[in-house]
Amino acid sequence: MKAEQFEQLLECLTGTPVKDLSDSDKQFLSTALSDDSRGVDCSQFNELLLIANKDRVEQLFFRYFFCAGDTASEPKCEIRDIAKGVRRFQTAAMLCFGNFIYAYRTLSRLTSETELRRELPGYCRDPQHLIKRFKSRKETVLEIEKVPRDETHLMGYLSASEVVAEHARASRLHQILDDVTGKRTWTALDRALATGIADPTERQELSRLISKFRKRTSSPPSPDDLKRTISESIPILDELLGKLRNTQVKGEKNTDVYLTWDHMDIYFATSMRKRWEYEDLYDFVSEVMRDKKLQSLNPRHFDPTQSFEKNRIDKGLIESLMLKRAACTVYSVQDTDTLGKDSELAATLAQGKPVIAYAPTIDVDTRVKQLIGQRPVVLKERLQFVHVADESFASRFAGQISLINDFVDKMDAFEAKMLWKSVSDPGAVGKFTRENSVDLKKFCRIIAESEKVIYEKRALTLQRHHPLAIQVNLDTGVANGVLVARNPKTCVELLFRILTNQLEFDVEDDQQTNCWLLVERLTKSVFRVVTKDRKLTNCFWNFYRREREYEDDSEG
Amino acid sequence: MTQKAKSGPVALSQKLREARASWEHQEKTVYTVEALEREINERLVSQKDSSKKENSGD
Numbered sequence: 207m208k209a210e211q212f213e214q215l216l217e218c219l220t221g222t223p224v225k226d227l228s229d230s231d232k233q234f235l236s237t238a239l240s241d242d243s244r245g246v247d248c249s250q251f252n253e254l255l256l257i258a259n260k261d262r263v264e265q266l267f268f269r270y271f272f273c274a275g276d277t278a279s280e281p282k283c284e285i286r287d288i289a290k291g292v293r294r295f296q297t298a299a300m301l302c303f304g305n306f307i308y309a310y311r312t313l314s315r316l317t318s319e320t321e322l323r324r325e326l327p328g329y330c331r332d333p334q335h336l337i338k339r340f341k342s343r344k345e346t347v348l349e350i351e352k353v354p355r356d357e358t359h360l361m362g363y364l365s366a367s368e369v370v371a372e373h374a375r376a377s378r379l380h381q382i383l384d385d386v387t388g389k390r391t392w393t394a395l396d397r398a399l400a401t402g403i404a405d406p407t408e409r410q411e412l413s414r415l416i417s418k419f420r421k422r423t424s425s426p427p428s429p430d431d432l433k434r435t436i437s438e439s440i441p442i443l444d445e446l447l448g449k450l451r452n453t454q455v456k457g458e459k460n461t462d463v464y465l466t467w468d469h470m471d472i473y474f475a476t477s478m479r480k481r482w483e484y485e486d487l488y489d490f491v492s493e494v495m496r497d498k499k500l501q502s503l504n505p506r507h508f509d510p511t512q513s514f515e516k517n518r519i520d521k522g523l524i525e526s527l528m529l530k531r532a533a534c535t536v537y538s539v540q541d542t543d544t545l546g547k548d549s550e551l552a553a554t555l556a557q558g559k560p561v562i563a564y565a566p567t568i569d570v571d572t573r574v575k576q577l578i579g580q581r582p583v584v585l586k587e588r589l590q591f592v593h594v595a596d597e598s599f600a601s602r603f604a605g606q607i608s609l610i611n612d613f614v615d616k617m618d619a620f621e622a623k624m625l626w627k628s629v630s631d632p633g634a635v636g637k638f639t640r641e642n643s644v645d646l647k648k649f650c651r652i653i654a655e656s657e658k659v660i661y662e663k664r665a666l667t668l669q670r671h672h673p674l675a676i677q678v679n680l681d682t683g684v685a686n687g688v689l690v691a692r693n694p695k696t697c698v699e700l701l702f703r704i705l706t707n708q709l710e711f712d713v714e715d716d717q718q719t720n721c722w723l724l725v726e727r728l729t730k731s732v733f734r735v736v737t738k739d740r741k742l743t744n745c746f747w748n749f750y751r752r753e754r755e756y757e758d759d760s761e762g
Numbered sequence: 763m764t765q766k767a768k769s770g771p772v773a774l775s776q777k778l779r780e781a782r783a784s785w786e787h788q789e790k791t792v793y794t795v796e797a798l799e800r801e802i803n804e805r806l807v808s809q810k811d812s813s814k815k816e817n818s819g820d
Binding site: 367374375401403404407450451516517518521586589594607610 | 792794806811
């Protein structure tokens with residue numbers, strides 16, 4: 207090893223440059239480092255440090271970072287392996303200290319392993335011990351009662367309000383039809399509506415419902431036909447309302463169960479409004495959590511599709527508690543940022559815990575197959591989302607705008623005949639799918655291609671551009687970055703590695719950002735950073751570390 | 763409006779904007795079935811019942 211190379215390594219180790227070396231110092235170093243295969247012990251390493259005007263290290267530090275696993279009483283490190291030791295130290299320093307100067311100053315002076323473990327809590331935990339601990343956990347006393355996939359959306363306000371409103375409208379319309387005196391004609395029904403419903407918006411809603419019904423068939427239907435149809439719909443809407451009540455009760459009980467669990471490992475952060483958002487998340491959580499590798503640890507997770515809380519203040523408190531208890535958060539990137547889930551991402555990072563941001567890689571052909579067969583109203587909603595989230599939508603699909611417009615009209619025409627938003631008619635949807643198969647395929651491909659662009663861009667933003675993708679642990683000052691996963695399998699692997707302390711890293715000296723980056727190997731995500739800006743470093747640590755030391759002293 | 767203009771990106775934006783606006787308007791996260799029922803049933807009462815309610819000072 208050349209003396210200059212050693213000087214650079216010492217700068218990485220201590221966080222400050224090697225200064226004022228005389229020619230003779232440099233000559234000493236060149237001679238001492240000339241044989242790469244030469245083993246040096248702690249005492250000899252300290253002599254090299256002193257030649258370079260750097261502070262000595264304790265035996266514990268030398269053994270831990272430079273002779274990993276060597277149990278000899280006087281362990282040695284070959285000259286060629288000094289760089290590896292420095293990288294090990296940098297990794298630990300970036301993970302637990304967020305800078306090199308304080309890390310070196312603190313760790314190099316420690317003399318007991320207990321102290322070392324205390325200073326490096328996230329670095330020293332033994333993976334095998336953690337796995338054993340997970341496997342020896344007992345089952346929960348209480349388990350949640352699973353809400354089926356196709357009922358999870360009932361936990362959301364939009365679906366619930368739709369079900370309740372349509373149920374009430376059907377019942378009221380049935381009553382008004384009963385109350386029509388004399389001959390039951392459309393005009394008589396209109397008159398009954400005018401006096402029977404006080405609220406103009408609701409009157410309009412019921413008129414729209416009647417108009418939909420009248421357009422449904424080629425032969426003109428009568429008010430008696432409407433009454434028959436409403437009578438047939440009421441039991442279906444009754445059943446749905448019953449399901450809604452049950453789901454809410456189940457969700458509330460599940461929330462209580464989550465609160466009582468003695469362990470909580472994974473929190474899934476998301477924002478859900480539409481039915482398909484609930485179902486997409488349900489599918490994702492299920493795929494991740496049923497993976498055999500993760501299952502072997504039997505981890506506990508909080509699934510928001512299974513939990514309900516009607517009080518907005520309690521809901522916020524419950525989520526905050528889950529964020530405090532869970533070891534990590536999985537954040538669904540989805541198509542838009544929302545205050546709720548973004549706050550959860552920030553709260554996790556501010557506690558120094560890892561966040562996995564899941565932005566799915568879209569396989570267009572597979573996605574087209576998934577989209578075909580969905581109810582037109584859902585396809586239109588998905589189009590709305592990509593249209594808003596994909597800034598280049600209009601220019602990319604400029605040649606297909608007519609097709610999109612015409613197809614939206616077809617979907618609107620289909621939905622105009624559907625009496626209820628909350629009740630789907632699989633037969634009618636199937637017929638629509640068959641009759642419009644060519645255009646439907648083209649339309650779904652447009653949505654899929656746009657989704658692909660959106661998720662690629664959002665993943666790149668989180669991985670490379672967004673300043674808030676790296677946030678500071680408010681307790682320690684350590685800057686934490688988000689791990690960006692592009693498929694459920696990677697999420698599983700990351701979760702396993704996080705829970706068992708087996709994440710792997712590369713240390714990168716990044717010229718572009720003028721920072722040291724700790725890059726997670728599986729996803730190439732920036733997990734920790736250390737800035738090289740001296741002014742910022744000095745100001746930052748004067749307030750973070752010094753204040754912490756001051757607080758510690760005050761407590762003592 | 764020409765056929766071409768009707769099927770252009772502006773027409774599409776208008777169609778989608780209208781639907782999205784209604785979705786944004788409805789964004790809430792908490793509810794009870796009872797509260798939702800109360801809300802809708804209040805809107806569905808007859809004019810006669812509505813005036814009775816107003817006169818009773820409820």
